Amino acid sequence: VIRCRAAVAWAPGKPLSVEEVEVAPPKAREVRVKIVATAICRTDDHLLQGYFPNVEFPVIPGHEGAGIVESTGEGVTSVKPGDKVIPLCLPQCGECFFCLNPDSNYCTKSHFYESQTLMPDKTSRFTCKGKQVHHFLWISTFAEYTVMPEYAVAKIDAAAPLDKVCLLGCGFPTGYGAAINTAKVKPGSTCAVFGLGGVGLSVVMGCKAAGASRIIAVDINKDKFAKAKELGATDCVNPKDFTKPIQEVLAEMTGCGVDYSFEAIGHKDTLIAALASCNISTGVCVMVGEVTSGTVIPFDPLLLLCGRTWRGTVVGGWKMRDSVPKLVSGYLEKKFNSDLLITHTLPIAEVNKGFELLRAGK
Numbered sequence: 001v002i003r004c005r006a007a008v009a010w011a012p013g014k015p016l017s018v019e020e021v022e023v024a025p026p027k028a029r030e031v032r033v034k035i036v037a038t039a040i041c042r043t044d045d046h047l048l049q050g051y052f053p054n055v056e057f058p059v060i061p062g063h064e065g066a067g068i069v070e071s072t073g074e075g076v077t078s079v080k081p082g083d084k085v086i087p088l089c090l091p092q093c094g095e096c097f098f099c100l101n102p103d104s105n106y107c108t109k110s111h112f113y114e115s116q117t118l119m120p121d122k123t124s125r126f127t128c129k130g131k132q133v134h135h136f137l138w139i140s141t142f143a144e145y146t147v148m149p150e151y152a153v154a155k156i157d158a159a160a161p162l163d164k165v166c167l168l169g170c171g172f173p174t175g176y177g178a179a180i181n182t183a184k185v186k187p188g189s190t191c192a193v194f195g196l197g198g199v200g201l202s203v204v205m206g207c208k209a210a211g212a213s214r215i216i217a218v219d220i221n222k223d224k225f226a227k228a229k230e231l232g233a234t235d236c237v238n239p240k241d242f243t244k245p246i247q248e249v250l251a252e253m254t255g256c257g258v259d260y261s262f263e264a265i266g267h268k269d270t271l272i273a274a275l276a277s278c279n280i281s282t283g284v285c286v287m288v289g290e291v292t293s294g295t296v297i298p299f300d301p302l303l304l305l306c307g308r309t310w311r312g313t314v315v316g317g318w319k320m321r322d323s324v325p326k327l328v329s330g331y332l333e334k335k336f337n338s339d340l341l342i343t344h345t346l347p348i349a350e351v352n353k354g355f356e357l358l359r360a361g362k
């Protein structure tokens with residue numbers, strides 16, 4: 001058993017509390033990882049607010065981390081102590097119906113199917129003050145040591161800087177993959193990206209890498225525009241500057257609407273606005289943002305009748321165990337610069353300050 005620090009969420013709506021926790025050794029087919037760095041994603045905030053489905057409190061959040069394997073349970077063959085790894089917020093068991101389908105990145109071991117709040121044997125590896133603490137998405141990266149099933153971790157290049165590549169655990173691949181894998185943005189096309197957080201800015205990078213000629217960045221926080229432009233946005237639009245709906249503004253800017261639109265916020269209103277912003281015939285809208293579980297969205301089916309496509313994406317369509325190591329290699333080869341997404345670096349003791357910065361749009 002290892003004693004270390006972790007940021008524990010005791011109840012929804014409360015700040016995190018940095019506590020000493022006990023982390024049990026990995027059981028068969030499990031891996032214990034020393035987390036070196038973790039990023040914060042809005043999904044962690046959804047969890048803290050109690051908006052995330054299938055989660056029990058107390059829980060250790062975090063799902064965008066990087067670290068080093070500390071020990072492995074019986075039967076683990078793909079990683080060994082000392083290996084650099086990225087824990088996977090979407091597992092790849094390699095055996096289920098979806099893992100066997102090359103066109104899918106879904107896995108029936110994911111939280112959409114079954115809760116990942118306990119290890120597959122339905123027990124937790126964390127305790128704090130004598131109480132069982134739950135895992136988040138199996139990987140709980142807000143702990144200095146964490147345990148996960150082998151199929152929820154990927155070995156990466158030993159040269160990777162862990163404080164930088166932790167972003168490749170969720171935010172960057174989600175946005176970048178939404179553009180290149182899910183939408184399959186074509187060269188010369190026009191794109192609109194709603195929401196310029198870590199995910200939306202990564203969509204901008206993906207659209208640019210795919211050769212889009214016009215990338216319209218949409219956010220109500222104009223402080224996000226400088227970074228969006230640096231990453232490839234050609235136009236920046238603040239819906240607050242207009243009285244008419246943003247989809248009408250985009251239609252006027254582009255003639256008939258954009259070829260591809262992306263919603264990277266997670267609100268029902270912006271989801272419909274993004275859908276209506278892509279053109280009525282060949283337009284593709286990708287839902288990236290996560291709307292509160294249980295939300296129902298009324299929409300006019302005529303939006304889809306003429307051929308417009310509405311799609312979702314989970315972590316940008318990547319089969320994570322296969323793709324994360326390749327993304328890390330791409331990072332090391334400077335094919336993209338995800339470092340530009342890093343705004344602040346804080347010690348774990350200041351994890352709540354990280355969330356304050358996120359909520360303040362900084």
Ligand code: NAD
Nearest residue numbers: 042043195196197198199219220221265266289290314315
């Ligand atoms: P973030 O909070 O950093 O960014 C959201 C941005 O949206 C902010 O810049 C904010 O100013 C902007 N915004 C808010 N309301 C707006 C409005 N009405 N119009 C225009 N802009 C508005 O969040 P993030 O970490 O980038 O995550 C974005 C979303 O993606 C979240 O919902 C998150 O849960 C989701 N997500 C989904 C996946 C997936 O696999 N599909 C993975 C990771 C994150």
Ligand code: ZN
Nearest residue numbers: 041043170171
């Ligand atoms: Zn995430």
